[in-house]
Amino acid sequence: MIEQVDFWAIKLTSPVHRLAAGPKLVVAGLILAGVVTSRDLVFLLGTFLLLSGVILLAGLPWVRVLLAGFYPVVLLVPLLIAQGLASPLGALLMVGKAVDAALTMLVVITTTPYPVLFAALRRVAPGLLVDTLFLAYRSFFILLGLAGDVLLGLRLRGGLSARHWGRRLASIGQGIGLIIIRGIDLGEDFNRVLRLRGYRGQLTAGGMEWRFCPPELVGLLVGVTALAFGAEHAVGGVLAAYNGYWLVFGFGVLLGSAGFRVSGRGGSVRWS
Amino acid sequence: MAKVSHIHVPDGILPLWLVVAGWAVTGGILAGILWRLRRDPAELTGRVARLGVVVALMMVGISLEIVPIAYHFNLSVLAGILLGPTAGFLAAFVVDFMLALFGHGGITVVGLNTLMIGTEVVVGSLLFRAFSRVLPVDPFWRAFLATVAALAVSTTLMVGIVGVARINPAEQAPRATIAFSNPFQEGVFRVEVFKEEPREAAEAELDLSTFAAVVYALGAVGWVLEGTLIGVVVRYLSQVRPDLLAVRRMGP
Numbered sequence: 001m002i003e004q005v006d007f008w009a010i011k012l013t014s015p016v017h018r019l020a021a022g023p024k025l026v027v028a029g030l031i032l033a034g035v036v037t038s039r040d041l042v043f044l045l046g047t048f049l050l051l052s053g054v055i056l057l058a059g060l061p062w063v064r065v066l067l068a069g070f071y072p073v074v075l076l077v078p079l080l081i082a083q084g085l086a087s088p089l090g091a092l093l094m095v096g097k098a099v100d101a102a103l104t105m106l107v108v109i110t111t112t113p114y115p116v117l118f119a120a121l122r123r124v125a126p127g128l129l130v131d132t133l134f135l136a137y138r139s140f141f142i143l144l145g146l147a148g149d150v151l152l153g154l155r156l157r158g159g160l161s162a163r164h165w166g167r168r169l170a171s172i173g174q175g176i177g178l179i180i181i182r183g184i185d186l187g188e189d190f191n192r193v194l195r196l197r198g199y200r201g202q203l204t205a206g207g208m209e210w211r212f213c214p215p216e217l218v219g220l221l222v223g224v225t226a227l228a229f230g231a232e233h234a235v236g237g238v239l240a241a242y243n244g245y246w247l248v249f250g251f252g253v254l255l256g257s258a259g260f261r262v263s264g265r266g267g268s269v270r271w272s
Numbered sequence: 273m274a275k276v277s278h279i280h281v282p283d284g285i286l287p288l289w290l291v292v293a294g295w296a297v298t299g300g301i302l303a304g305i306l307w308r309l310r311r312d313p314a315e316l317t318g319r320v321a322r323l324g325v326v327v328a329l330m331m332v333g334i335s336l337e338i339v340p341i342a343y344h345f346n347l348s349v350l351a352g353i354l355l356g357p358t359a360g361f362l363a364a365f366v367v368d369f370m371l372a373l374f375g376h377g378g379i380t381v382v383g384l385n386t387l388m389i390g391t392e393v394v395v396g397s398l399l400f401r402a403f404s405r406v407l408p409v410d411p412f413w414r415a416f417l418a419t420v421a422a423l424a425v426s427t428t429l430m431v432g433i434v435g436v437a438r439i440n441p442a443e444q445a446p447r448a449t450i451a452f453s454n455p456f457q458e459g460v461f462r463v464e465v466f467k468e469e470p471r472e473a474a475e476a477e478l479d480l481s482t483f484a485a486v487v488y489a490l491g492a493v494g495w496v497l498e499g500t501l502i503g504v505v506v507r508y509l510s511q512v513r514p515d516l517l518a519v520r521r522m523g524p
Contacts, residue, residue: 002331002374005374032283032379032380035283035284036283036284036380037284038284039447040447041447042447042449042450042451068374068375069375071375071376072282072283072375072376072377072378075281075282075377076282076285077486078483078486078487078490079285079434079439079483081482081483081486082479082480082482082483082486089447094282094284094285097282097283097284097285098282098283098284098285098378101282101283101284101375101378101379101380102282102283102375102378103375105372105373105374105375105379106374106375108373109373109374117373126306128306128309128310128320129302129306129362129365129366131320131324132320132323132324132327132362132363132366133366133369133370134324135320135321135323135324135325135327135328136323136324136325136327136328136331136366136367136370137328137370138324138328139324139325139327139328140328140331140332142328143325143328143329143332144332147332169497169500169501169504170504172501172504173500173501173502173503173504173505173507173508174504174505174508176329176333176347176501176505177504177505177508177509177512178508179329179332180329180350180354180505180509180516181509181512181513181516183325183326183328183329184322184325184354184513184516186325187321187322187324187325187326188321188322190321190324190325191320191321191322194320194321240447240449240451241451241453242451242452242453243449243450243451244450244451244452245452247450
């Protein structure tokens, strides 16, 4: 999944990808705050439709991203079993919040290249932490390639035979051991590179883009509206009487994005 | 089964005070670790590269799913064994943060999730060291026992957090009414999609004993699987590169 997300973030080009990273993160934060505080299933449904529309507009594989967005439901299973059928609406609320929050994060990560995202984090998190994130992300792809080679080797030598579970587990364990050794060696090499370059706790990284053109302003307006509808109970509950409009808006964005995509104007892969 | 040995709580489920407390505790621990690391620039340089690789290894472990039982490993105890408890806790935070970006656990509850995974790292690391001193057995068994114990402790912590949270979805008074009011005159129409009868809050409260039963029953299978895998990995490392298990680690 992670390598696919990286591919979509870097290689796709679409109106969502072109949004400046700074305002995009602010919009995501506003929507997330609205979702987390909401008690309104209609708002959560409207937000789901809106995010689905954004996924279409970005040219992302709709079904695959939505499936990833539903993954938190699996994490909720023990809670839902324990809650039983005492409150079906309450259970739906938990599921709706978890899915919408996950989709919000997925939209950000699939449309923003990771160096830009981590550069944004540098403003709020210690440099060492951000460097670890950056190096982990970089190492992940190297190790994933290595893991692929190790798995292929194990398969070719019959180490992953379905009949022998014990042998299969032992082979996987030894494969992971091999990946660890190669990974640590890789880390030591990189350590020497950092020393040579005089690393003192902060890697240099590009800055975050802040631009407030009409698309970014529209995004911010949507984010503020989402927060207002989501947190309406905290400010008197007046907006609850208008939640149908949010649902229609979400549906409209979904339909519009579908039309945009069908007309061939959605996200496309930029090969370089 | 989906990895119940160390669950990640999604967004919007736990009360705000608990989420804030989770961030506060995790933030305090991380600040202490980073302060210690910064005191020694040479140590810092060495740690950052190794931390990045171990976090990446945990992410690779998570990517390798055992399809028939929908289980994936997170290798947190292995991270503790390789990095030590303090740097291992840092690795737990980074992994949780990255997972949250991919929708695997909530971004607002990274603090609490880090405490859970961090507990696995710290307990696993300390137990492995203790077993290495007192148990004259194969490294496989030392790693296996440390892993199973660490996962049992973190699962108990999770049950404790859910118990303290007293999750009661009905208490939030969820609504499912579509309304199209006109702000300038009387509302045009209002559709009640689903109406839940009002009930006593206690009636809808999450049954902690059922939750614990589900989590421990499914989790136990995961603990044994993860313990076996980490045992095999540690035995392999002890034969091929014992220095990786024996070097002085950062911190206590």
